[in-house]
Amino acid sequence: MAPPEIALTAESGEHYLRGSASTKSFLVSLESIYPTDVSGKGSSSVSSDDEFIHDKSAVTTYTTSEQFALANLCINAIRFLCVDAINHANSGHPGVCMGMAAAAFVLFDNHMKFNPLNPQWLNRDRFVLSAGHGSMLLYSLLHLYGYESVSMKDIKEFRQLHSRTPGHPECTETAAVEVCTGPLGQGISNAVGIAVAEAHVASIYNRPGFPIVDNFTYCIAGDGCMMEGISAEACSLAGHLRLGKLIVLYDDNHISIDGSTDLAFTEDVGRRFEAYGWQVLHVGEGSTEIAAIDRAIHLAKQCRDKPTLIKVSTVIGYGSPNKQNTAKVHGSALGDHEASATRKALNYEYDPFEIPSPAREHMRRKVNEGTFQEESWNGMLAEYQKAYPKLHDHLVDDIVTGKLPAAVDTVIRQTAAALREKSQATRKHSKAVLNSIAPVIPTLIGGAADTSPSTLTNLDCSGDYTAEHRIGRNIRFGVREHAMGAISNGIGLAGYNLLPFCSTFFVFTDYMRSAMRMASMSMTGTLFVMTHDSIGLGEDGPSHQPIEHLASFRAMPNHNVWRPADGVETCAAYFSALSIRRCPSTLVLSRQTTRALVGTNFDEAKKGGYVVYDSGSGDVDGTLIATGTEVSVALSAAERLEEEGFTVRVVSLPCWEVFEQQGKQYRKNTLKVPREFCVAIEAASRFGWERYADWFVCVDEFGRSGKGADVMKSMGICAENVIAKFKEMIDNS
């Protein structure tokens, strides 16, 4: 294979833009906006491919040979910093870095608004590397543009233990990394969430002459992201919501781990995105044609009523004489020999980790540019404060600082008092809490996966979030659980301190589990409101009845799982979930009615586990430990056991994780007796309950279709069975 043609000249600035009929008419309309900028430049070569539509209207910054030469040097600096770091680690994914270096350079250099000295600047453009395996591309960009979070030392520690440059980007490790990516399709879905958040916050705070929130959300995604169902869900919704400031660069490199994408992926991605309602543009030679990339991004930014997909056809591992355009360059270091050959092929005469001075100088200019941009914005903000003092204060408190309003505590306590006597499903309690807090927490935004009449998560104080009504706080996610989770994470991580919640039936967490895990790993407090908690939901049957789900989330690091017993505990669960912002919470709520309990306590429940009933101050024969609607079952059993002369304690354990944090002595005092004398009662798998009990009234098989009460009883979740188990325990002791 011959080395690639790499010389970038003015002549190579041809650009190809593909589009549908609607795109075409959009291009035509652009001509009136930029009638003179392109005047024949770079348009000497017209592709004969019918698929490409030659566009003479859009602008590009890149027109002179000097510009091309400098750009080329910068792009190679990015490329080889990636190659060298991956070689140094002998681990990583050079292919995407080399293929997409040009597109990433144009994006960062000529379009993105950011201040390397303040990665948290509110009005920065957001960038998400959905193809997270290309992490070195992002680290190279951050280093070369002057971010302090990625030094040359960090680059040389790529993929080493405790470095700031882990194998996939982690927002918890590296400043300026917006979200954790790696599992494919998550990032692009997060980006949809970020764009949702931007439009929402802008609709609240922007005023004529004051575009306080006015950033784009950019994303680089690969073939893998495009194959994943989660991205299909998220992008369908993004089209529906007309998120015009979302711009995705799709690295169409035709290579996946197995080999050519032709092995499994021959659909027409552009056409699919047009079906979603996106603008679709196509850059034919994305590894080199910076003018075309530049024009495409310009066009994308102009189109405000549709998100844009720029299909950037690239050569994976561009420049490597022996490995480019093969699966070999996807996930393995090039090796020293091939790196040298690539240097030669690309005419790049610099040592490993050496940055050409002109490139460094050019790219570091962004530090001053960005500082100036932020200062200008700060100036505008000062004027805004004078013009709209109240709005400004809200912006600072809610969006910039993100502190939970003090009123929340009061409101939730009032709600707890109001719900104390109410016997109803905990999903109905949840509805009451959500609607009590929504008016006092303006940053609360979320919705359900087409289940809001069942999960009862609609915020009555607000309208729907739509293309026309960005201020709405109820998001209709459609039947798209996985995207819902990732979009919610994106909303939370967008940098506006929004407080996202999302909702479906608990069993369908199986569809969104990776997004829920990413929330945990990203240390972001997404609130997952999950109803239909158990076999108690009844007729829908085993496919809808969670069994192993409580255990599966209790096993997940940094994830609080709440299963409240009544209205009071539901309030405590919400309060905890809202207060702890570095950990997501899943609230598990019942469809079945449960009675108001006497012994529940708001402040005690916040500890995750506590005594709801005790026979007296002396010793007890045994302790019943239960969660959710089974606390009521345990209390009934305790009552009857006492009638038979036993002394019993009942412990409610709505949140294991928070209970574990209370310390050993508290836990011991709460349970009072060793686990040999404890019965765990939960309409779910006993898996994990051995931590607290040796006796179980649980469900270790799939559920059944029938009336909820019948199913509960038929599977042993009833006071009679608890009593029998308790006696068996006593007999065995």
Add this chain to the structure above:
Amino acid sequence: MAPPEIALTAESGEHYLRGSASTKSFLVSLESIYPTDVSGKGSSSVSSDDEFIHDKSAVTTYTTSEQFALANLCINAIRFLCVDAINHANSGHPGVCMGMAAAAFVLFDNHMKFNPLNPQWLNRDRFVLSAGHGSMLLYSLLHLYGYESVSMKDIKEFRQLHSRTPGHPECTETAAVEVCTGPLGQGISNAVGIAVAEAHVASIYNRPGFPIVDNFTYCIAGDGCMMEGISAEACSLAGHLRLGKLIVLYDDNHISIDGSTDLAFTEDVGRRFEAYGWQVLHVGEGSTEIAAIDRAIHLAKQCRDKPTLIKVSTVIGYGSPNKQNTAKVHGSALGDHEASATRKALNYEYDPFEIPSPAREHMRRKVNEGTFQEESWNGMLAEYQKAYPKLHDHLVDDIVTGKLPAAVDTVIRQTAAALREKSQATRKHSKAVLNSIAPVIPTLIGGAADTSPSTLTNLDCSGDYTAEHRIGRNIRFGVREHAMGAISNGIGLAGYNLLPFCSTFFVFTDYMRSAMRMASMSMTGTLFVMTHDSIGLGEDGPSHQPIEHLASFRAMPNHNVWRPADGVETCAAYFSALSIRRCPSTLVLSRQTTRALVGTNFDEAKKGGYVVYDSGSGDVDGTLIATGTEVSVALSAAERLEEEGFTVRVVSLPCWEVFEQQGKQYRKNTLKVPREFCVAIEAASRFGWERYADWFVCVDEFGRSGKGADVMKSMGICAENVIAKFKEMIDNS
């Protein structure tokens, strides 16, 4: 709202077919095939909607007013049996049943090949109700067409405990239900798997003049199915694989639980499917226009190089004067009053549960027709046996009976012997086992989600399964984990006794968890081969490192989780997984190398847990329990503890579920000491380990990016830490 116009006459047999350019040319080509059949009939009304293309070429059976009247009666019989059963249960989803009754009737009555007396007939057409909440539609069809599995008594027990008519279709409960459906998008993805299986088996067994395997796969899916990412993945692959005998009827009723689909779902589904490479047809009035439905299905059956999506635009809850076309009719019973009003509106003068004799007679004819069809097929099979006796025997043994070849035991034992001395990653052991058994298990078929170079699951004895090469047994699923799982389930449940396997990194089970759960619930032995088992995978970091995943699957009912320690145990795991066909198995395999162990034993390992090392026959100070690569760590620790004078037992616990089945005494003898003296060692969450141990060397936080060995050590998974924990245990006793 006015009652709908329901009279079906010859004139109302207009049909609308929408299609792309390629569809159009296909329609044109059809004219030569059926030049006379339609001769102007039913073509008097042409829609003015540009979206619809009027087709004069395709045939329909329905041309006379007598046919329409009888069809209408049958359709109403289906509709009201659903309405009445749902009313009786006061639970269920009448909307889809009423809206899609006409389409389902035409499909079953005029197209599907089945024998109600033998739901297992090999060459039956397969039908999947992906919109599983419409279960009553399926039960009504099965009852009315004469299946014994759904009697009128069963219909009246709809959604009651222990009935054969559960809330969502369950193949484990009701004969003739092909797959369990309910969680949206699973069914349509199963259907893709069934179509994959059909084409595969046909390519092996069919011979000129002997179309032994020659069935279609039909599916009814709704808006919810279309919104789910899993269906996007599956249908993209179906288009790529050109599964021409897959025909999906999409119930486009514009209503979801939340209300109008316009709230969240405005994409152009047809265009999306065209982008996938499907033929797309459109029936404009699907609740009534049986001739159009009929023509569309005829056209779909003719198109053999693409799957077909028939978008059937319907009115949800068709016929209900006050509820049709609203979300109210989606998931709640109509109620007696509205049922009466609907009877009046549809001019249907029969009592609840009464079946009009002409309808019953007409539909029950299928018993004779189906019996005749099967008998004809049996005749062909007898001739086939004479012409191809060897093939016939294979068909009977492998496909009809599905017994595991006797050679498997020998081959796996030989492989175990060959691997005994090999120190390598268990994924490499897995590769050896897979490739040793593939030649002797011709029904083994599967692949990976674009990870085959990493998961090492390619069967060297076979080629890829492609549109041109259906005989191949390596399926390239692409980066589509969720669809991979559901397609694999479909392959296993297709009725050919195929043995499907699928593979990706263990952490990405988060993307396919619902499919894995459906395998468990469906009691089908899908083999999930999951590599990169733990933090030991190294550099890819926490997003790729499973922590809670072992626990999460151990908690799932009817799912065997194997984490083998070396080559011998990997062989045992495969043998168990292949032998147990009513339970799926997940094999969890390492990327990191592990040494060949002395104490492992094939037959003992098959018990799920056993002693791999013991200090002697006397008492022991403590037992180390480990799985996978940590068995090696435990053995190292034991060796050094003995040097220090302790007596130690090491138990390998590769499969908890199988171990639990061995009985209490075996478990007790194996562990020897109470859990107070047991240390559990596993590079994963300790969650659940309290069942066996009070001391843990586990990982209860997210992993880290770094060299595998560094990460393992930094998180405490090393002999030193085991020794320290063991001594702490002894000191505490």
